[in-house]
Amino acid sequence: xxxxxxVQKNKIPPSPAPISEVGIIGWLKxxxxxxxxxxxxxxxxxxxxxxxxxxxxxxxxxxxxxxKSLRECLDLNPDVACFSVLTARWKQLLFxxxxxxxxxxxxxxxxxxxxxxxxxxxxxxxxxxxxxxIYPGLAIWLLWGGSIxxxxxxxxxFFLGVLLxxxxxxxxxxxxxxxxxxxxxxxxxFFIFFSNYFVNIxxxxxxxxxxxxxxxxxGGFTLSLIVGITGIVASFPIGILLALGRQxxxxxxxxxxxxxxxxxxxxxxxxxxxxxxxxxxYFLPPGTNFDIVLRVIIMVTLFSAAYMxxxxxxxxxxxxxxxxxxxxxxxxxxxxxxxxxxxPQALKISIPGIVNTFIGLxxxxxxxxxxxxxxxVGLASTIRADQTWNGIYWELxxxxxxxxxxxxxxxxxxSQYLERKLKTDK
Amino acid sequence: xxxxxxxxxESFKLSMLLSDTRYRGTSLQVITFIIFVAVFFWLVDNTLxxxxxxxxxxxxxxxxxxxxxxxxxxxxxxxxxxxHGRAAFVGILNTLLVAFVGCFFATIxxxxxxxxxxxxxxxxxxxxxxxxxxxxxxxxxxxIVMIFALLTEFTPAPKAFKGxxxxxTMLLFDSIAVTNRGTYFPAPIFGEGSFWLLLSFxxxxxxxxxxxxxxNKQKKETGKSLPTFWISILIIILPTLGxxxxxxxxxxxxxxYLKGFNFKDGIHLRxxxxxxxxxxxxxxxxFIAEIVRAGILAISKGQTEAAASLGLRPNKIMNLIILxxxxxxxxxxxxxxxLNLTKNSSLAIAVGYMDVRGTLGxxxxxxxxxxxxxxxxxxGFYLCVSLLISSVINYYNRSxxxxxx
Numbered sequence: 001x002x003x004x005x006x007v008q009k010n011k012i013p014p015s016p017a018p019i020s021e022v023g024i025i026g027w028l029k030x031x032x033x034x035x036x037x038x039x040x041x042x043x044x045x046x047x048x049x050x051x052x053x054x055x056x057x058x059x060x061x062x063x064x065x066x067x068k069s070l071r072e073c074l075d076l077n078p079d080v081a082c083f084s085v086l087t088a089r090w091k092q093l094l095f096x097x098x099x100x101x102x103x104x105x106x107x108x109x110x111x112x113x114x115x116x117x118x119x120x121x122x123x124x125x126x127x128x129x130x131x132x133x134i135y136p137g138l139a140i141w142l143l144w145g146g147s148i149x150x151x152x153x154x155x156x157x158f159f160l161g162v163l164l165x166x167x168x169x170x171x172x173x174x175x176x177x178x179x180x181x182x183x184x185x186x187x188x189x190f191f192i193f194f195s196n197y198f199v200n201i202x203x204x205x206x207x208x209x210x211x212x213x214x215x216x217x218x219g220g221f222t223l224s225l226i227v228g229i230t231g232i233v234a235s236f237p238i239g240i241l242l243a244l245g246r247q248x249x250x251x252x253x254x255x256x257x258x259x260x261x262x263x264x265x266x267x268x269x270x271x272x273x274x275x276x277x278x279x280x281x282y283f284l285p286p287g288t289n290f291d292i293v294l295r296v297i298i299m300v301t302l303f304s305a306a307y308m309x310x311x312x313x314x315x316x317x318x319x320x321x322x323x324x325x326x327x328x329x330x331x332x333x334x335x336x337x338x339x340x341x342x343x344p345q346a347l348k349i350s351i352p353g354i355v356n357t358f359i360g361l362x363x364x365x366x367x368x369x370x371x372x373x374x375x376x377v378g379l380a381s382t383i384r385a386d387q388t389w390n391g392i393y394w395e396l397x398x399x400x401x402x403x404x405x406x407x408x409x410x411x412x413x414x415s416q417y418l419e420r421k422l423k424t425d426k
Numbered sequence: 427x428x429x430x431x432x433x434x435x436e437s438f439k440l441s442m443l444l445s446d447t448r449y450r451g452t453s454l455q456v457i458t459f460i461i462f463v464a465v466f467f468w469l470v471d472n473t474l475x476x477x478x479x480x481x482x483x484x485x486x487x488x489x490x491x492x493x494x495x496x497x498x499x500x501x502x503x504x505x506x507x508x509x510h511g512r513a514a515f516v517g518i519l520n521t522l523l524v525a526f527v528g529c530f531f532a533t534i535x536x537x538x539x540x541x542x543x544x545x546x547x548x549x550x551x552x553x554x555x556x557x558x559x560x561x562x563x564x565x566x567x568x569x570i571v572m573i574f575a576l577l578t579e580f581t582p583a584p585k586a587f588k589g590x591x592x593x594x595t596m597l598l599f600d601s602i603a604v605t606n607r608g609t610y611f612p613a614p615i616f617g618e619g620s621f622w623l624l625l626s627f628x629x630x631x632x633x634x635x636x637x638x639x640x641x642n643k644q645k646k647e648t649g650k651s652l653p654t655f656w657i658s659i660l661i662i663i664l665p666t667l668g669x670x671x672x673x674x675x676x677x678x679x680x681x682x683y684l685k686g687f688n689f690k691d692g693i694h695l696r697x698x699x700x701x702x703x704x705x706x707x708x709x710x711x712x713f714i715a716e717i718v719r720a721g722i723l724a725i726s727k728g729q730t731e732a733a734a735s736l737g738l739r740p741n742k743i744m745n746l747i748i749l750x751x752x753x754x755x756x757x758x759x760x761x762x763x764x765l766n767l768t769k770n771s772s773l774a775i776a777v778g779y780m781d782v783r784g785t786l787g788x789x790x791x792x793x794x795x796x797x798x799x800x801x802x803x804x805x806g807f808y809l810c811v812s813l814l815i816s817s818v819i820n821y822y823n824r825s826x827x828x829x830x831x
Contacts, residue, residue: 031548038547045549124728252455264811267805268769274787279798282476283469361567370567370775377567384575392577401564401572408563 047232062088063395069388085389085400092383093400096219096374102145102211106222109142113229121414136233143226145210145216149202153195162188215293219374221403226293227375228362228407231300235361236354238301239308244338246309247316257309271298271365296368304361311357315350316342348422355415359408366404376400440455458667474796487805488794489514495789497780499696517785518807524703524781525768531707533760536714543719554715561712567773571708574701574777581606584688594787603682603689608696610682610689619676627666634658702771704809711768714760722748754826758819765815769808782807 004192016022020029032042063081067073073082086093095106116135119128134404137151165183173179203209245257264272276295319342327337347354369378380396383389389396477483489511496506501519504512543554584605603610641652670676682692715770725748733747774781775788782804793802 031546032460034546041545041547041550043631045547045553155780250451250455252459252462256458262813263809266809267806268772268783270772270775270783271787271805271808275801278791279801282473282798285472286476286479315437355690359563366565366567370773377565377571380571387444390472391579393572393579397575401568404568405560405563409559412559412563 025092070390070392071388081395082392083395085383085392085395089379089383089389092220093376093379094220095222096379097217097344098213098219098222099211099217101215104144105142105213109139110225112138112142114227128308141210143213143222144168144215145212147199147203147209149199149205149206149208152202153199154244156198157187157190157195158191215291216373218293220379221376223293223368223373223375224365224404227297227300227368229305230297231361231365232358234297235303235305235308235357238305239312239357240343242305242309243312243316246313261306261309264303265310269300269303270367270370272303273367273371275299292371292373296371296373298360300364303358303364307357307360308354310349312346314353315346318349319345351415351422352417355411359411359421362408362411363404376403440780455769459751472494482795484798485796486799489795490788493790494793497785499699499780510786510794512792514782514786514803517780520779520785521768521771521774521781521783522698524771524774525764525780528706528710528767528771529701529764530715532710533761535707535711537718538715538719539711540715541722544722545717545732556711558715564811565774566705566709566770569705570702570776573705574697577697577701578606583607584684587684588687601686605665605689607688607699609700611693611695612679612681613691613693615678615680617676618680619673622673623666623669623676626669627662630662630665634661638659645801694730696779697772698777700772701777702779706767706770709770710763713763713766717756717759717763720754721752724755725751757822757826761815761819761822765812768811768815772808812828 017026020026031038058081059081061080062077063083064073064076066088067076067084069080070085072083073084091100095103098106112135115128118130119125137155141148141151153395161183164186165179168179168182170178178371183417226419242257242261245260246251248254248257273296276299277292280295287408321346323341324337327341332340366375366377369375369381372378374382377400380400383396384392429575493508493510493513494506497504497514497516499520500516501523502516504516516540521525540558542550544557545551545554546720581604584603584607587603587605602612620635628630636655641654645651680691682689682694684690707759729747729751730743737744771781772783775784778784779789786800786807787804791797794800
């Protein structure tokens with residue numbers, strides 16, 4: 001054994017990383033100043049941020065909130081924002097022409113809306129799902145007013161229909177189709193012949209009603225939310241059906257679905273809205289005239305359903321064929337395999353696309369201002385045409401933009417949360 | 427062994443139409459078809475009845491009648507004496523103009539933002555994501571009216587340019603005037619001999635294409651790449667520039683100048699056009715940026731590493747390995763965003779730009795009262811554009827998809 005051999009007996013503790021590589025300095029060096037080009041980019045960005053903030057902060061910070069007109073603002077200090085327009089008109093921006101003494105109704109509807117979507121968004125609270133089912137009727141009644149039984153009878157009718165269906169299956173027949181058809185027939189008969197009678201009786205026994213508000217009074221952000229949320233809720237199932245129809249091997253159904261989807265996707269929403277406001281009277285029996293907000297909702301729903309169908313079709317196409325075959329070999333019927341095997345996976349793949357469609361739909365609600373409904377963008381033009389606020393633009397548009405941004409950005413953040421949550425392949 | 431008895435042949439029962447999978451599909455289709463046809467005839471019948479009640483007929487003759495209204499922006503000659511058909515055509519050209527210019531700028535901006543969004547520089551990446559989220563989450567209509575309001579209220583009136591000490595000055599050596607009536611650019615004037623200039627330019631481009639092909643062929647045969655970049659630039663610039671001075675500067679610029687209370691000459695871009703194009707380009711660029719980012723991220727890192735281990739340099743890796751694969755992912759959604767931009771250009775009505783919605787679906791519709799016909803033509807136009815664009819996408823997909831064997 002050589003004497004020159006050297007063996008380190010005790011462990012040398014690791015020395016700390018150089019100060020230039022860790023902590024804030026290390027982070028700065030790595031992310032902002034890693035090369036001369038990066039340094040240049042960083043400096044440019046800082047300069048850019050600086051020139052924007054230099055003008056923006058004094059402008060927004062010193063803004064006037066309580067003047068009577070734009071003139072007054074300009075006389076005080078022309079270089080700062082004139083947020084007084086928001087102070088003066090915020091009610092209009094939120095509620096449109098809704099009668100002032102009834103503002104509590106849209107407000108309560110908003111608050112209940114939050115409670116009704118929580119069970120859908122977060123499975124933890126799914127036991128409150130019954131509220132989400134009641135909510136649409138409640139919201140319609142709160143917003144449009146009238147007797148509660150006008151909406152309530154719809155629920156009663158469907159409840160009776162379901163009851164009949166269950167009873168038939170339990171006691172009389174095992175055939176789902178016969179039970180289904182007979183209960184649907186019952187519901188239709190109920191609505192045609194008995195519902196008016198029932199409503200009249202209920203109105204006498206328990207008279208609950210609110211002063212009615214007509215659709216043209218709806219406006220502002222309330223209108224955007226009404227159109228947007230109804231559209232979102234309704235377009236999702238229609239989109240799924242259209243996507244399934246397009247994928248199906250029944251040629252006639254497939255042709256109808258493809259034709260519908262391609263037609264709707266081929267024309268701008270604005271032409272469809274014009275059809276709703278101008279042409280729809282041509283297509284309906286002479287003398288029919290139904291609510292303009294409802295027409296708009298139908299058009300917006302059909303429009304985004306077509307886009308939704310394409311997104312979901314993408315998800316369906318992304319599934320390997322083996323999934324269909326495996327579920328068929330387990331003996332599942334078409335609808336069972338769709339419900340239990342195909343759709344959960346396909347929908348999961350297409351979450352980003354679905355939420356994008358939702359966001360697009362919500363943004364598209366501003367288009368109703370072009371057929372002269374009073375959504376926030378339409379109201380902005382009205383306010384700007386007013387003598388008192390003529391010439392204002394930044395303050396108003398920034399406020400409206402922010403309202404939309406919050407809702408849309410919230411939706412996209414939720415979709416990312418959902419994606420992370422449903423991710424099964426780590 | 428006893429042969430098993432043949433299965434009992436069931437007699438056909440009416441209920442089997444709904445319960446038996448052999449017939450269910452067909453009977454479902456027949457029912458759907460009957461409902462579809464019934465609804466269709468119901469709608470047509472209603473329409474005919476309504477038209478009869480209003481005393482109208484369906485006729486497209488109004489397209490050949492005198493329009494009687496002016497269009498302030500037009501690419502082809504048009505007066506108020508022209509026909510409604512010509513007005514519609516002017517509108518179509520205006521729509522296509524906005525679509526082309528918008529798509530062009532949206533692509534450039536989108537590429538730029540999308541690549542910067544991937545930058546390793548934290549600050550730049552964050553700024554770009556603010557840009558993207560900001561434009562994507564606010565309605566495009568709001569952007570259009572906001573930019574229009576900015577352009578009309580923030581900019582000086584033409585008379586502010588007047589006098590010895592004007593309040594406003596023109597940009598870029600007195601060549602561009604941004605006013606509240608629109609922006610004035612210098613217009614090129616093609617004098618005598620510009621034809622030869624054009625010819626020489628086309629010739630040099632052809633030569634460059636030939637050189638490129640030769641270099642590619644050389645590369646495939648010998649593996650050596652010839653330096654073509656600087657040579658191509660020289661070939662494109664030098665002869666044309668030489669000829670330009672030889673002939674005696676045939677192309678000159680006509681600068682806008684102030685006359686009375688307005689600018690004269692030059693190219694006048696109205697605020698409505700500028701606001702619409704700018705807003706659509708900015709809005710769409712945010713979507714394109716996300717597409718570009720997704721396309722580049724979708725190429726697995728192994729591709730870069732494999733290329734690097736083959737000894738390729740970073741710019742070659744980008745050009746030869748990453749981009750060709752990323753483009754396959756990027757191009758189809760890119761084209762469908764072009765389609766979206768074209769359809770969104772129908773929001774022109776918010777700023778008074780006379781696109782096809784403004785002429786055919788706006789003034790013509792109101793003047794002639796031919797709602798049905800005008801809307802049909804309008805939808806037909808948009809459908810044609812969209813079918814054209816989707817056939818381009820399909821063609822692209824077919825020719826560039828990875829062939830799976």
